[in-house]
Amino acid sequence: KILVPFVGLVLAFCFYSKEDFKPEMLKGKRVIVTGASTGIGEQMAYHLARMGAHVLITARTEAKLQKVVTRCLELGAASAHYMNGSMEDMALAEDVVKEAKQLWGGLDMLILNHIGYTYFNYFDGDVEHIRKLLEINFLSYVAMTVSALPMLKESGGSILVVSSTAGKIGIPFVAPYSATKFALDGFFSSLRQELIIENINVSITLCILGHIATETAEKTVSHVMQKPGAPKKECALEIIKSGALRKRELYYPYTTVRIPLLIRDWTPEFLDSLIRNSLNVEKVKRS
């Protein structure tokens, strides 16, 4: 007897939460995408360009950024600019936001996506590496958010934080990276609550990604994975959609990310063993 109303409630919730995405939602919007010289960030810049957005992209390698900007303009971006430099420098993080203000006078969407180089292996005890990675993968995200919030409050904008299954679940061989991604969840989930309490119309979407077939992932982790990565172009589109629809969290690919998260809270030991068994751990040699 109790099952019927419960299923009804679940179905009603599913339909209620399904607002349609339309590419026009991004037309003329002013968007910063960090880490957009390659991988998922580059694909996000191209999707935004096709949708007619203004884009400001960042990374360290100027030559790659120039190519991405050229391609964005060919695809129909309302405007396309870049700023290059390393995000371990908090001044750069703030300058990127100032540049958006100068270029457009405001900002609608901040997509935080860049990551610094790390190893895929047993934790090597290097504390300095974790400090540097926290600066690039976490503190610069906070610095950009602080600088961008006044403009985002004005526009009723959104912040998209690109994270990983390794930011929700303990996965071996990525301890420094995982620490930075867990930090993002803690900071941005807390900030989201404060924005809601204060009725501030800025959304925060945490994007939890599984294995995606980018060049970096192919080089570093693909030999240990038993399945190929999901397509980066589709992943990039799902991130933009989730931000435009102001979702709380995105899980992509849905089942490979969502199901482990559901198991995590019920039987964490079982999930830990599933993860160890899903990796070709014998292929990781302690360096």
Ligand code: NDP
């Ligand atoms: P890529 O390695 O392809 O891209 C990383 C980007 O960050 C590049 O544009 C790179 O450009 C830039 N970057 C690197 N170091 C710095 C630095 N010190 N300062 C500023 N920018 C820097 O990554 P992916 O596309 O694979 O990943 C994108 C996001 O998705 C990341 O947040 C990642 O954690 C997340 N993710 C990816 C998964 C995957 O399987 N690919 C899985 C789960 C999450 P440059 O070198 O020129 O600076």
